[in-house]
Ligand code: HPA
């Protein structure tokens with residue numbers, strides 16, 4: 001089934017093998033003695049326990065070629081899962097704080113996106129995420145550093161530690177980005193309360209909510225999301241691995257879809273959470289009993305919610321319809 005991936009952190013696609021290869025070629029020391037030992041550390045109890053190891057993994061990225069190679073590996077893997085369109089998050093502050101130049105980050109990632117179109121037929125673009133555990137002034141400075149590369153990213157997002165860092169902390173920087181014509185998204189309602197989804201919508205004026213699974217706790221919010229067709233980029237295996245739901249069978253993806261919300265399925269940090277796109281779909285469908293009609297809706301939602309033009313959305317939906325017609 002052709003589909004779009006709208007919630008993927010490129011640093012979360014860095015597989016242990018690539019971490020070790022880059023550590024060796026860049027002379028960076030890592031706290032684990034083997035790929036197996038590193039993988040064994042991937043047992044998380046919540047978002048923060050994951051973020052600590054995720055930022056440590058990203059420390060091997062130094063040169064433009066490293067950022068390119070990481071993104072290229074993801075794009076090849078995504079293409080194998082029939083992802084035809086990807087909007088990719090990156091966390092520049094994780095790298096600039098270590099002395100890596102903004103241009104090194106963006107040019108490396110962007111080159112892989114350009115190659116993906118030519119060699120894989122995958123449409124890929126970049127969304128710059130601000131780290132919400134840092135200050136808004138740090139985000140404003142990061143935006144300033146990224147402006148020379150304005151043509152190489154399509155929007156901004158908000159990620160990292162959610163609880164205690166509500167969306168409204170970033171009101172000024174998002175307002176500035178809106179003025180620049182950038183698309184706006186934010187993580188909200190992953191671990192944080194429905195109130196954070198409300199302020200992401202009403203203060204930051206985001207076009208999509210990343211995760212948003214806590215929204216089912218607030219009926220008025222559910223109504224707002226359905227009425228305004230605000231897409232939720234849901235990541236089931238991530239929610240399972242970070243203990244947002246005790247089991248995949250307890251996930252509320254079906255409740256979201258059946259309430260008429262524009263939910264999508266995405267991989268978030270596939271190297272850490274045990275699955276790329278198709279694995280997220282097959283495990284979620286097996287555990288929750290979603291139907292073929294839900295599969296069609298999820299893929300259709302992913303195209304409708306993407307930041308591409310109407311003609312491209314129509315072309316994607318025609319591809320999807322052709323697949324479903326062939327199975328009827
Ligand atoms: O799931 C996530 N939530 C918040 N920040 C993140 N950074 C990478 N993945 C995530």
Ligand SMILES: [Zn+2]
Nearest residue numbers: 009159210268
């Ligand atoms: Zn995420």
